[in-house]
Amino acid sequence: MIILRALLNIDRRIMYGLLCLTIVVMLKWPVKQPLSTTHAVKGVYDAVEAIPHDKIAIVSIVWSSSTMAENGPQTEAIMRHLFKRGIRFAILPWDQQGATLAKDIAEKVSAEMGKTYGVDWCDWGYRPAYLYQILPALAKDIPATIKKDYRGEDVRKLPMMRGVKTIHDVGLVADITPSGTLDAWISQIQGVYKTPIVFAPTLVMVPEAYNPLDAGQIKGMLPGLPGAGQYEQMLNYVGFGQKGSGALSGSFILIIVLIILGNVGLVASRRRRPEDGGGD
């Protein structure tokens, strides 16, 4: 009985230790688990497949090191798919750390897939996150709004930017973000010019994203790390999305077990004090 009641108040440090151990073990010795592809993830895949070759894609980066564990694999998966299809894309970072992190991912993937900067992809460089004001300008004239890439070179001179004038030359926007920037993309771009948008949020933001998904305002969504894992599976490569999803599974199971233990403790304590109506 004492043990059962002790379950009601497990020391937080024990829980922290268990979580740490679960993640380390699951990352070190990953267990192959199935990932079924959801409708939302398939929507992203189909949207990338539907981009015409004469249009470019914009990869909007709003994440920083804080959420790179989730947004990093999403970014890599989308970039790989774009490279695989031969769709030119531009990175548009709105975060001061994300600018460097996303560029590093693009450099790594492009080197691996034999792609060239300026021809297959480019980095428009960090822009302050006044999305609501900058996006209407971007839609009307991309080279005039962006002007220079991250190296300070004129974007008009990049081979991949030839013929790219307005938002009508953009076949897809991928908003990879842990914050509320999707609203700006929908209201200033998709709602006005009907440019397709796909969304890659962190897992915690997923419940609210079903609203624009259902309204057809976004073509698809990668829900956090599992979303990246599913996308990796569709692209036939193993990245952190799949490896990390195992650790996430372990953590969720741990949380569920702890909640059950807490409730067992609660029931035990109620049984012991029926005279005062139970409860703690």
Add this chain to the structure above:
Amino acid sequence: MDAFLQRYSLQIIVWLGALSTLAIFSILYKENAFYRLFEHIFIGLATGQGIFMTVSQVLHPLWWKRMTAEGQWYWVFAFLAGMMFYFVYSRKYAWISRIIFGAFMGFTAGLTFKAFATQYVPQIAASFKPLGGPPSSARPDVTAMTVVYAVSFLVFLLPLVWAAVLGSKAARLKREAGIR
């Protein structure tokens, strides 16, 4: 130094990364000086990175170079407008900063109207689904529902204008009557 950094930078990155991770996780056990030190280093690095990125990717290429190398002298007014923000630190002239803050708030407020029409009105339309009707893929084309959007928008907008006007009138009457 050059050769040392080139040779060992990866090892340094790995060790520093491990040290930083442990320092931050140490707070989970209890508050300690090691955590505080690395917390301050993190704030310093994030601030420095912010300044570096803003200067190297926006202010230098898009403002300074355009003004000096490309001869577009009128970009000096962007500097003057930007400096207006800093009057916020002066008690006497803080109201000057409110001009530029007001402009930015005005821009955002103006864009909110556009956002309501382009973002939420389609969602309102998507909410009207026939009970037990066709699947979502058979939804009517949203572009064909412009009239519905316009009406919905006005239905939402008009009471708001009315409420805003009434609200300010009530506040004025309250003020005049000396009610607090």
Add this chain to the structure above:
Amino acid sequence: MDFILYLGKWLASPRHGLALWLLIAGGLALGVAIFLLLRATPGRYRKLIVMAVTFLAGLFYIAEFFWSGTIFGVENFLSPAVQPLGDVIMVVGSFTLLLGVVNLVAIHAKAIRAVRPGWHNSLAFFIAMVAIMAAGLIPYLQEQSGQKGSQSWTAVYQILFNGMLAPLGATMFSLVAFYIVSASYRAFRIRSGEATLMMLAAFLVMLGMVPIGIYLTHWLPETGALSNLRLERITQWILTGPNAAAQRAIAFGIAVGGLAMALRIWLSLEKGSFFDKQ
């Protein structure tokens, strides 16, 4: 009219050498004159200026959006201004970069000057800030002036960014995971019917999103009535059905509130410290 157009063209044409610097100096002098003029503005007109600027700024985007095509034969002349305005907002907005930094610097400088407990942390803040700035800006400026960027400084930047900033940011945010474990252990207790329902929904959504949950019911058929009992299907139903409807209702509430707020800000009807002060 011709004269105004000519003047506009003359002012907008690119300048170089002495003419450029004279015009920049002229612009700065004009700025000082405007400041002196604002300083001399009587108190009762100050609020009016702020209100007028706020109203005009909001009016621009509202008029530009609602004025589609041609109205009474007049073409929308605001649309061509959207791009340059966005450009200006981006640059002017970037000048705010030091707004927060000024406060941080002031607080930490004070701590070091007064040798307060933990002053060495403030010193570490300054060293870290200056180090990453220097490591980033030195090679950048070298490259801009046509030289080769210093390899050593680039390596230092890589060390500071990848070795410290990135892991520190990631670890700092990951602390939330630990607190969530502790919080959900304490919060999800079967105290009432609603709490139990919330806990069950949380269980199902958590499990349905990760591989292990999908594995638990993978033996059920993929089609037919029984397939609806697969965990990922239940999760999808919760998310796209009850959740989306509730989220949408909340979103509409926020949107209507936001619209009302925008209207009050645009018309300067909002009361509070910002709008009431002169």
